[in-house]
Amino acid sequence: MAIHKQPIQQRIDWLFDLADRHGAAFRSPETCLARQRYLAEHPTAIAVLKCMDGRVNIPVVTNTPVGILMPFRNLGGKFDLGWPHLGEVLAHHVQRMVSTGRRVLFLITYHFSKGDPHRGCAGFKYDTVAAMAHTDEIRQQVEHIFGAAHGTVYPLLVGLETDEDALIVHGKNGAKLDMATLSAADRPLLADRLAALLPDMPAQMRADLLPLLEGNLDRIVTVRGQIARHERQLDFDHREWVICLGRGFDFLHTPNVALIIGPYSPNLDEPIKTAASIIRNNMAAGRIPDDGLLLLASVPYDEIGVDRARAEMKSRFLSRFAAEVIGTEFPELADKMAMRTAVLDWRSRQLELI
Numbered sequence: 001m002a003i004h005k006q007p008i009q010q011r012i013d014w015l016f017d018l019a020d021r022h023g024a025a026f027r028s029p030e031t032c033l034a035r036q037r038y039l040a041e042h043p044t045a046i047a048v049l050k051c052m053d054g055r056v057n058i059p060v061v062t063n064t065p066v067g068i069l070m071p072f073r074n075l076g077g078k079f080d081l082g083w084p085h086l087g088e089v090l091a092h093h094v095q096r097m098v099s100t101g102r103r104v105l106f107l108i109t110y111h112f113s114k115g116d117p118h119r120g121c122a123g124f125k126y127d128t129v130a131a132m133a134h135t136d137e138i139r140q141q142v143e144h145i146f147g148a149a150h151g152t153v154y155p156l157l158v159g160l161e162t163d164e165d166a167l168i169v170h171g172k173n174g175a176k177l178d179m180a181t182l183s184a185a186d187r188p189l190l191a192d193r194l195a196a197l198l199p200d201m202p203a204q205m206r207a208d209l210l211p212l213l214e215g216n217l218d219r220i221v222t223v224r225g226q227i228a229r230h231e232r233q234l235d236f237d238h239r240e241w242v243i244c245l246g247r248g249f250d251f252l253h254t255p256n257v258a259l260i261i262g263p264y265s266p267n268l269d270e271p272i273k274t275a276a277s278i279i280r281n282n283m284a285a286g287r288i289p290d291d292g293l294l295l296l297a298s299v300p301y302d303e304i305g306v307d308r309a310r311a312e313m314k315s316r317f318l319s320r321f322a323a324e325v326i327g328t329e330f331p332e333l334a335d336k337m338a339m340r341t342a343v344l345d346w347r348s349r350q351l352e353l354i
Contacts, residue, residue, distance in 0.1 A: 004239040004256070008292030011241060012338060015257075015294070019351040022251035026066050026349040034065050044208035045070065045097040047090075048107045049138065051077030051121055052244075052260035053162075056111050057253040061165040063215030067349070069107075071250050074262035075271045076123020077110060078134065081141040086264035094146060094153055103205055104153045106142055108135045111160040115234060119162065122238075132159070150200050156209075163234055165223045167216045171197040179216050187217060239287040241294065243275045243326075245318045248298040248344030248351065263299075263318060272325045276333055292336045295322055298351065300344040311343040312354050 003014055025031055047070040050056045056077075059069055070093065072079070072086075081087050097104050110131035113119030117126045124131040139155040146153035159168035166180035177197050182190075190213055194206050201209075226232035242258035252258050259275035261268070283290040297319035301311035319341040327334040342353050 003254075004241060004288050007289065008241075008294070008336075008338060012294055012340070015242065015252075015296075016340075016351070018254075019251045022066075023349040023351065031066060035067050038065050038068055042068075042208040042211060043102050044205045045093075045102045045104045046107065046208070046212075047072060047093060047104065048109060049074075049077070049079055050107075050109045051075075051111060051123060052258070053077075053111065053121065054253045054255035054257060055162045056109065056160055058107065058109070058160075058212075060253065061160065061167065061216055061219050062212040063218055064212060072262065073249065073260050074264060075259060075275060077121065077131070078123060079138055079262075079264065081138065081145060083264045083266060086262075087145070089264075091145070098152060103151075103202060104146075105205055105209065106153065106155045107158045108138045108142070108155055109158050109160055110135050111162050113163050113234075114161050115163045119234065132157070151202065154201055154205055156198070156201075164227070165216070165219050167213065169194075169197065169213070177213075179213060179220060182217060184217065184221075187214060190214065190217075238278065239282055240275075240279055241282065241288045241292075242296060243272070243279065243293065243322065244296050244298070245272070245322050246298040246315060248300045248342075248346070249296075250349075251351075258296075263314075268321065269325045272322050273329050276326050276330045280330060280333055290336070292338055293333060295319065295326070295337055295339045296342065297322065297340075298342045298344050300346040302346050308343060315341050315343055315354065 003011060046068065048058050049072045050058065052073050052075050059066060079086060081090065094104050110128065111121055112128040120126040120128060121131050135157050139157055142153065142155035157170035161168065161180060164180055166178065168179065169177040175197055177193060191210055194210060194213070198206060223232060239256045240259050244252065244258045244260040246263050249258065249260050252260065259278060261271045261275060265271060279293050282288045297315045299311040299315040299318070301308040319339055323339060326337060340353060342351050344351050
């Protein structure tokens with residue numbers, strides 16, 4: 001039976017089993033060594049600003065080892081670096097990377113479907129032009145904060161066509177590199193094409209971006225084979241049943257399971273109401289059972305002691321805040337809502353219920 005059709009407790013058990021398996025894979029000796037080797041060869045720190053949509057799984061579409069790319073996810077992929085908490089988190093990340101001698105590449109992403117606009121980003125009402133305009137605003141904000149010369153921090157606009165998992169890398173003046181138009185024969189030319197597209201990007205950073213594009217070439221071949229064999233589902237209905245609030249949900253890349261809300265916007269009640277409304281509609285349409293939903297709050301921590309204690313307090317606050325919003329606006333959902341509050345050990349990716 002598909003997971004979205006199962007009773008709520010079985011769905012909750014499945015979700016935490018998924019989190020456990022993700023953490024175990026991250027901590028395995030082979031994975032740890034692969035990650036260390038990769039970072040030694042490719043020192044650029046790469047962060048990804050992306051939508052909560054489970055199809056936007058940049059490590060998978062680039063064949064990049066787990067734990068290399070730093071994710072920042074939000075409902076609709078909407079960010080504003082003027083938001084106090086988001087600005088603080090990004091600045092801290094950049095300063096920590098730079099202090100170890102690493103440059104930082106921000107992949108600022110949008111996504112769309114070439115086969116059906118309504119398989120695109122619902123957060124922008126399936127308007128890809130609006131989504132691209134928003135990512136460009138974020139790029140300008142990054143340049144305002146960290147500098148436009150791009151010597152240390154580089155904001156790069158990247159599109160993801162989700163039917164084939166094909167990346168589109170944007171340069172200046174409308175120039176772009178659409179990976180869906182390339183073949184294996186183009187692989188030796190990728191470095192030169194990237195240099196022509198992004199001449200102001202430091203050479204080491206381009207060398208560290210290159211493996212992601214090479215991995216994407218391989219991914220596109222794999223996906224096209226899945227489509228030809230009818231193994232890849234393109235048309236599907238929304239059937240989310242989880243509201244995730246906070247950070248540390250990188251294990252959740254299954255499409256149409258969760259609505260993930262980053263703790264960034266000062267108007268946090270609005271995306272919570274949007275997410276609750278979507279789940280209410282899913283129940284009303286019979287896309288998911290109406291026996292319950294899950295509210296999961298999570299906050300990561302780096303160190304035991306004060307850092308973990310602060311994460312616990314913040315996670316409890318987020319959980320209470322969301323429950324109050326849902327209880328006020330959607331009392332019929334509040335009666336069916338299961339709540340779980342957690343912290344995430346960022347070093348081990350262990351999700352810990354509190």
